[in-house]
Amino acid sequence: MDNSVTVWLQYDELLFYAACVSHCWSVCLCVCVCLEGRVFRRRVGSGGMRLGSSWRWQLTRAMKLALRWCRPCRLQKAGWVGGSKGLIGHRLSKLWMYSKLLLRSLYYNSLTNSDTLLDCAFEPVYWIVDNVTHWFGVVFVFLVVLLTSSVVIIVYLFVLPTIFTTYPMHWTAWHLCCGHWLLILVVFHYYKATTTTPGYPPKDKCDVPSVSICKKCITPKPPRTHHCSICNVCILKMDHHCPWLNNCVGHLNHRYFFSFCLYMTLGCIYCSISSRNLFLEAYNAIETSFQTPPPDYSPRESVAYKCIIFLWVLTSSVAVALGGLTLWHAKLISRGETSVERHINRKAARRLQEKGRVFRNPYHHGRLNNWKLFFGVETRSHWLTRVLLPSSHLPSGDGITWDCTFTRSDPVAI
Secondary structure, X not given: OOOXXXXXXXXXXHHHHHHHHHHHHHHHHHHHHHHHHHHHHHHHHOOOOOOOOOHHHHHHXXXXXXXXXXXXXXXXXXXXXXXXXXXXXXXXXXXXXXXXXXXHHHHHOOOOOHHXXXXXXHHHHHHHHHHHHHHHHHHHHHHHHXXXXXXXXXXXXXXXXXXXXXXXXXXXXXXXXXXXXXXXXXHHHHHHHHHOOOOOOOOOOOOOOOOEEOOOOOOEEOOOOEEXXXXXXXXXXXXXXXXXXXXXXXOOOHHHHHHHXXXXXXXXXXXXXXXXXXXXXXXXHHHHOOOOOOOOOOHHHHHHHHHHHHHHHHHHXXXXXXXXXXXXXXXXXXXXXXXXXXXXXXXXXXXXXXXOOOOOOOOOOOHHHHHHHHHOOOOOOHHHHHHOOOOOOOOOOOOOOXXXXXOOOOOOOO
């Protein structure tokens, strides 16, 4: 092999190769340990010299054996270099030299650090998580539809009849209007959030403003655009990939996602409060069923009690969990940033703080203005028609160019 040949290496190739080498090396060590164990047992059984049996000695012996078999000189002794097998041996020798060069470049590269090595080692884990999340997104969507439908069915079968027979007329009308209003908003925004594309940067235009190049797509990335490893595509104003939607949350469906979280939380709070008395009654009835003799409940009453308990526990749990997520996203919207930008801005703030400077989010226009831009509110009537009622209007802007405001009186230091 000509030593003067220069091998050009790419950073992504080094990462992939390091991950492959680390996992293949682990498999080889396991195989060598097993083979060494068989050799030890054969030698001991045949009356030969007894070798050390500690696991440290076996591991060291296995590593030496693996390195001995990987040496190119083994190929020359076996006749793979020269003669009729010279071509195959030459290729294996070149592969061996190239492998050593790759491994040494990982250690002697000035850009390599502990984070790079950890990313290489955990790259297969990331790949498994991304693919599992992608394929299980359909299951999560089915669970959302199933649980929501079960709550609606229980309300129609057991809660509404109780409201009709025990509540006054004005309270009955209020429950009917409020409950169906929340149900329509939840269904509408969930459907739009799952079926609306998050927004992708154009690939056929050369004049698109960009701040960097995506290493995965090899295309220009506009501001606030990030690559989703699950969808394997760049997303405009990417917030995160939501498995419960089986879709990315980006520029075009961010409003639908937050509205779904908000109205689902309000709907769960409404159901848990409305069925509180029914839950206490059903819980006491279930407790008395363990007495001797048990009360004589009909099958319909037993099913009704269990359904009410299921309804209250489910809606209360979802209200707490989803309520926390909704508050977190409301805080991000008030600051004019996404979940991805939150981590980026925090790192930038620490870096500038060490230099005695203050970080200012260029996409923050004030809390009220951020909410207006997020919901697309331009007039006062839009708070009713675009926020409190179902609306499929497009968000403000095209997701490619953004209005960066630096001259404001209340800069945000994150």
